Amino acid sequence: MPIQTRGEVVTVRRAGAYSVLTITAPGVPELTRPGHFAALAIGDLNTSGLLLRRAFSIHGVQSRGIYGGTIDLVISDVGEGTHWLLQRRRGDAVDIIAPLGRPFALPREPVSCTLVGGGYGSAPLFMLAEQLRERGCRVDIVLGAATEQRLFGVLEAKRSATTVTITTEDGSAGERGRVTDQLEMVMERAGSEVVYACGPMGMLAAVSELAQVRGAYSQCAVEESMACGIGVCMSCVIPVIGDDGITRMVRSCVEGPVFRGERVRWDDIGTVPADTLGAPTAGGH
């Protein structure tokens, strides 16, 4: 169950191309599972002209301490809303709703798991790695980004994984190329049975396909533009195949953001496939 609360900024600190925002959110840490997200209001709750909340994966939580419950978010300054958030200073108020969405599903058995993060998409993976290790799972991490500056959590990854593989598109760190260039080798070596991924849609599509080819499960956290984050507006839908084999336009804020990779029709995101339940007929809506 989500909590709506007026959070107070504790710190904003740089981490390469990103910033980590730590903010109070009493009661949220106890409810948060890896893969949950938070939706933050930009500006004053009742007067700001930027109406829509911004969604961020929950990177970490601290349930005790002097601030009585805080969460960490990794924020990339890409536009007006994120810019406003990163201008906040200690003590400033930000309205938060969290935890939201459906988190990563954890395996019951201690299987080998590979975690793949693209850019700030690695944010939710470290909490996940910790919980997987507590269950006795082997954890291997693959992090990729355009440049070294846009990698997030390389040190944290090294603390929590058996192996860490880094890729950058410009070759400024690790292997030159994309995460998916290395993933097959990592999965092979680790004998991985589950792949967890968070990052751009193209990366998720490739990870999901590779997992399927190798007979592994995949759990992918998507990022679709959201107006409400709580399931009431129908803006955040993607085509997903249900248990009954039927494709529906599914809300990624409440039925996701984590989906089983093989259920998502990656190539059809941004369209309504013709065989979707209730799809427009020729000349229809």
Add this chain to the structure above:
Amino acid sequence: MTRAVVRFDTGGDLPAPNVDMTATLSTFEMPSPILTASGCAAAGRELDQFFDVTRLGAMVTKSIMMEPRSGRATPRIAETPSGMLNSIGLQGPGVHAFLEQDLAWLRERGARVIVSIAGGTTQEYEDLAKILRTQEGIDAIEVNISCPNVADRGQVFACRADSAAGVVASVRRSSDPSIPILAKLSPDVTDLATIAVACERAGADGLTLINTTLGVVVDTDTMRPALAGITGGLSGPAIKPIAVRCIWQVREVLPDIPILGVGGVRSGLDALELILAGANAVSVGTTVFRDPSAPLRIHSDLAVALADRGFERLSDAVSFAHREPDLDAVEVDEPEVPEWL
């Protein structure tokens, strides 16, 4: 279902001022004039995590059609200054699933319910009305006529007095006579008053004003329209003056028709503004996306605003902005007439 903890800064649960907040839309009486808006609250389950939906005037459900409907491709939304554009395309499960899952839940929960219906043909509206007639737990029906009319090259019903009235008449005829029918009008017309009058003559027991107004956002990075559907409906505080204008114009020609005002309400004073212009009750739409518990806050702030202005009953404030100019002078003592005059 357990409820999310909502921490209010102020207000919220302060003792309510002594104002009678009863609101009526035709024969439907509600303890609060604040409702949700169609398409902005689903069918109540999600919001019930944030506040007790039975405290609302009523839940207005997402417009439902006969068959399941996928809606449009994404992107479906774009943020605009103090507003947003949406092109959801009436995604929904179809009326049968709606009755079994959503209406059943609302009934069990004890919420007051206004069911919104939408159709591509007059027949579809009529069929929906006949199905709803068999159901308990519906307090009113809102007819969303801002839908493309399949028989009229996709022109929306709400754009013409004859097509709007045609839908209203057939829904009125096919529905339980004791249940009020509200026609929800579009602001995107040249002469709203004529359409409002046509709907009233066709049997509408009330009007909902307004639906979204059409807009386009061009993304300057991709240099293409931001929405997959190209055009979208503008909502949020940006359209409040348009809502107030529409309510005002309709109130001028139909002094007694019940009006459910909607458009841009985010505060108690916004709600008051729509009420003063002529709304008998107010729906809160886009604001819920930002602040899910806003409807209750708006209710309490409205009660305070009414009390501050000396109103003992909400109903006394309805259309108050239309009063004769000299009414403001009644409180002033008559000046003594000098003897020499």
